Amino acid sequence: MTQLVLVAGAGPTGLTLALDLARRDIPVRIVDKAAMFFAGSRGDGIQPRTLEVFDDLGVLDAVLAEGMPTPVMRVHLGGEFVTERRMSEPVEPTPAVPYPNLWVLGQSRTEAVLRERLAEFGVRVELGTALTGFTQDHDGVTATLERDGTRETVRAAYLIGADGGKSTVRRTLGIPFEGSTDESLRMLLGDVRADALDHEFGYWFADAEEPMQGIALSPLPGGRQFQFAAPLTGDAEPSLELLQEYVDRYCGRDDVTLTDLTWVTVWRPNIRLARRFRDGRVFLAGDAAHAHPPTGGQGMNTGIQDAYNLGWKLAAALAGDDTLLDSYEAERRTVAADVLGLSSELLDKLVEGEEDAMERGPETQQLNISYRDPSERAPLAVGDRAPDAPVKDETGRPVRLFDLFRGPHATVLSFGARAEAGPHAYAVVRPGQQVAGPHVVDVDGHAHAAYAATEGTRVLVRPDGYLGALS
């Protein structure tokens, strides 16, 4: 029987899944119907939890090297500078949370980093290759791919629909995409240069009478471009001239000339959730399963987390244990519904012109996502995110728990007691405490505190960094 996993769609979701599978030596093909890689910045906010996933997948250094922290926004009303604002105030890392702040990188660059890492495992995105149909049976999926008018039939063990909001996979399965599309609100978005503006800052330009109705220009790392965003009125086609009209109307000066428009689109609020995320051997992930408003920067991040949740479960199924596969929908659909609620709330605030509409709290960082049983009251329980902590290895070298977790494996920690038998199992001891076998030494009690651990506490950290049930 084939072990191949076919991933339809090479956006951030499909790329993350392909990468997670490829590093497990699972045969994977990833196809995208687009002829060229997407060039826009749209999902340009990488949330703290996604940075942790990127750490595990070996792409964090590249993402940090290419990106930048969230910029200060300079607010101008009626042409006058009024104040400076940030979406959220930067905070210092803690022992449990090493990457606590949003990180900015244009989505096309994030995708390129994921593609480069995937290529290290010998997997390349097959561009210009559309999934056009499929059937499934007890043993696998038979899919049809079309490229340059030529058809290919592929037999795969599993098919993943990471093919975006208009998902062919979801439509072929007839899974309802429930929610709404609001045609009354449209946003004009684009990547453009505005060399008269200092690229160190973001900008908000609006009339003094209507301070919340204006345009935003957010700097993008790796060049001189800004991401432009404004509510669109009228029916004009998106173009450089149209963006310039908005700038001239709101910025109150005549020297801001836009150039180099490399991506432009009109976005309509499409807020939807697929009724099911799984049908037999076929799974939906990312925008194919949930479509978000861009407020709150959740869509791309949620898709990446879907992929990360699904990868190790598919690997287990291909190794003979398919009992975990059902938990994908149970865990991720609940999260997607919550995240949709959050981003819709932020969209409403923006539409209502509420003053804090641009502010972002910790709830947007995705660090608090948990798959725990809602009736569970313990401070740390199965389903919670496994926190980081500084420890020392057996040679006294400072390392972190995340270093032990990094890779496709699960990890077992035994606090104050000998490690379990088997690989990736460690005792976590206090300084001076002796145990035989693999161990790390807690630094200032951070690991014990983070895991609410007493002598003898054992925890299983799943491959995706959440606490699992120990048998």
Ligand SMILES: Cc1cc2nc3c(=O)[nH]c(=O)nc-3n(C[C@H](O)[C@H](O)[C@H](O)COP(=O)(O)OP(=O)(O)OC[C@H]3O[C@@H](n4cnc5c(N)ncnc54)[C@H](O)[C@@H]3O)c2cc1C
């Ligand atoms: C202006 C804007 C700002 C945003 N800001 C943020 C943000 O700050 N943070 C955030 O998290 N999210 C943000 N988002 C949302 C984010 O861009 C999306 O959630 C994200 O792109 C979804 O990734 P995906 O891989 O699931 O789908 P997509 O990126 O849509 O990728 C799907 C891929 O599937 C391919 N495809 C489609 N059909 C087929 C087929 N039949 N066969 C093969 N391939 C197919 C498509 O060509 C495409 O490449 C923003 C969106 C917009 C519009």
